[in-house]
Amino acid sequence: MPVLDLSFLLIAGPAVLFAGISKGGFGSGAAFASSSLLALVIEPGLALGVMLPLLMLMDASTLRPYWRRWNAEAAWMLILGGLPGVALGAAFYAVASPDVLRVMIGTIALLFVAWRLALANGWISVVKRQVSRGVGLLAGVVAGFTSYVSHAGGPPAAVYLLARGMSKTEYQATTVLVFWAINIAKFLPYAWLGLFTAGTFRADLVLAPFALLGAWLGVRAHRMISERAFFAVTYILLGVTGVKLIWDGLT
Numbered sequence: 001m002p003v004l005d006l007s008f009l010l011i012a013g014p015a016v017l018f019a020g021i022s023k024g025g026f027g028s029g030a031a032f033a034s035s036s037l038l039a040l041v042i043e044p045g046l047a048l049g050v051m052l053p054l055l056m057l058m059d060a061s062t063l064r065p066y067w068r069r070w071n072a073e074a075a076w077m078l079i080l081g082g083l084p085g086v087a088l089g090a091a092f093y094a095v096a097s098p099d100v101l102r103v104m105i106g107t108i109a110l111l112f113v114a115w116r117l118a119l120a121n122g123w124i125s126v127v128k129r130q131v132s133r134g135v136g137l138l139a140g141v142v143a144g145f146t147s148y149v150s151h152a153g154g155p156p157a158a159v160y161l162l163a164r165g166m167s168k169t170e171y172q173a174t175t176v177l178v179f180w181a182i183n184i185a186k187f188l189p190y191a192w193l194g195l196f197t198a199g200t201f202r203a204d205l206v207l208a209p210f211a212l213l214g215a216w217l218g219v220r221a222h223r224m225i226s227e228r229a230f231f232a233v234t235y236i237l238l239g240v241t242g243v244k245l246i247w248d249g250l251t
Helices: 006-025 029-041 044-066 072-095 098-120 133-150 154-163 168-192 198-221 227-250
Strands: none
Touching (some): 006 044, 006 198, 098 133, 098 227, 133 154, 154 168
């Protein structure tokens, strides 16, 4: 059960605020960072259980500003693939130990940072062209799985969406719609696995203002703040927490 003391709030408050800003204006990168940070101070399953209702609150508050500005075909492919991906994630989680989850979340964190660094430095490139629906379905499956086990569905969805050459706002709106649907699909399996408790509910009540404020700031900042500066901090945070989680899981 999460202990709602000062140390918890000093980590969870900024983490949830960053997640809201990211989901509101810059995709889903910082949402993943928040789950990784929370897993440093509470059991990984509880960290996922605390974050999901907050992510759903962010989704609901950002749907209206981006309403109908998404790419419907791309969103539909990712959602259709995401649903079986969520089912695969639920099956894996049911048999995995907390240490396995720590190592997995930490590894995904480091791979995500490496992927973004390689993309930013031109070591790899995402070709902007018409991609098949099958690619979208596959990306959705991977996004659903990684979203379920660590709220880290952003990278596989991003690869597919960036390959389609979308504008910044169309890309952002599509991610809002896709993860609104995927997070709804995750709710019942999370409840069935016992990831929601009275303690996580109290934590969500305390952290809800951070989630709403972050989402509002993200929408406002969508055209005002440099994406590069915001995510530079996020990637450093992800790298450090990824190493720490792997260390904890192995030792």
